[in-house]
Amino acid sequence: MSKNSARGSSKLAGVRRISGRGILAFSRERKIPYLLLGIGLIIFPIVDTYTPNVDFVGDAGRWILLALGLNIVVGYAGLLDLGYAAFFAIGSYTFAILASPQFGIHISFWLLLLVAAFVAAMFGVLLGAPTLRLRGDYLAIVTLGFGEIVPRVIRNASKFTGGVNGIVGTDQPMIPAFLGFHGYSFGLNPVPYYYLMLVIIVITILLIRNLRNSRLGRAWMAVREDEVAAAATGINTVTTKLLAFALGASFSGFAGSYYASKLFIVTPETFSFVVSVTVLLMVVLGGMGNIRGVIVGALVIYAIQAYVLVQLPGWIASATQALDIGFLNNVDISGYVQRSSILIFGVILVVIMLLRPQGLIPSAQRKVELELGTTEEAVSDLRGSA
């Protein structure tokens, strides 16, 4: 109690300090680990010159982007979206159609990043508008339908999208020549893509941090908590929800452009329901509504799917070889493991959710729930709302 009242008296100062936060504001004690992480990420491709590793880490970034985008819809605004892959598809195809031999259009990658984000956002509104009155399970069903419709439309609109064959030969980013610099095409080298992704993610994190702390961010959370109360306090719930869909979708436009350009090809199968579920998993398992949590969730799920489950049969095989236990040599354990990789994945998910039901790094909101009002971040900035 004494702690509370002491905090109370310094509240004005606290409010002021928080409103004075810049876009790069981390508290002092957190700065050093972030700095080290940043340096580590920047020098990683220089230290590890084996490009498939760089490629692997770069690809994790695509999932981080998707998870951060979906987090706006699910984590902030509380709208359960099971069709997020559709926006990823729309972003990818927007890029592929406007930067490939398909129509002979070759617009700059850098411009298309924004165009794809904008188009994805428009489709976000398109999905959002008819679902405004739906919540929870009902909304999930409609978004699920949307997620199924989009790849099907893409498959059948072969005139524009190349149908099942997809669009082949998408353009690679170019850094144009200027002032004696000769210009540079990314080509097949994963290293520039890695740095590009790093930059996109940093920008995304800064944007989303600011969004969360903005008036709109507070409106999202109010709608998530209680829509009627939100309307009664003067929040336009319609606009608020549409903006969640639009802005959430826009980040998948970034991810889509990056993905389409890096892969040279986009095909409709890439955007299945599994992608939507995987991204949702990343958000929920990492910690809904928490940027760090969502990033960690994306990395963990990606690492399990793309590394652990892929390597596991090999590990098992070498382990049995090393142990050299007679009867095991005749049993194809690694084959079993390979076939049951989805089962193993499921078990891992169940275990994580049992151990960390609030996610790996819960949002401040949920943390306060446990600590009862002792978290610095939970103080809102009254001035900022004005």
Next chain:
Amino acid sequence: MSAILELERIDVYYGRIQALRAVSLHVDEGEIVTLIGANGAGKTTTLRAISGLTPASGGQVRLRGEGVTHLQAEDIVVKGVGHAPEGRRIFSRMTVMENLALGAYIRRDGATRADLDRVFSLFPRLKERQRQLGGTLSGGEQQMLCIGRALMSRPKVLLLDEPSLGLAPLMVDTIFQVIRDINQEGTTVLLVEQNALKALGVANRGYVLETGRIVKEGTSRALMDSPDVQRAYLGI
């Protein structure tokens, strides 16, 4: 005295069920007016029709003579109607401060500090608990937060829906005292209550609602003296 809030023959339907039938009432500037009635009489619906949460399908709602019947809920807040809804509906996973900050959502004048101080002086308990999550407050504190949040928009008219519901008797007295204070500071109050005795105790005038119709109106004194009201609502 001029009417700050007027309802003229308001009809509200929930699907095919008519909840309000030609409800007309008026609240003058500076008054406390109460709406009493049994469960399901339409008290909450009347408030929701005013604040735009349940739009009226017929009739007129006017604020200072200006028609607001078809405005969205958020625009009606901007017009100066604060609604402390039924069941409190505080943001339970947000702190007291965050709840109050959201109450000031429509404010763009940057002077919310003064309103915060006012809410804290009306409800010192909220000041003590400002960092606590709304859901961890007691029922009475949640009601305080609900009223406080509505006050943060600096309303001209405050709609209070069953503020005494489920509260301990001592807390009920506190809440009714605060309603008086808020009114004395210049906010007009339209109060919906089941506790008719308490409500008529603070109000200047009252309306009695029965199955979606206004069946009686008058000064609080007159209503308290009316044998019908005594029998049905005051338990005398």
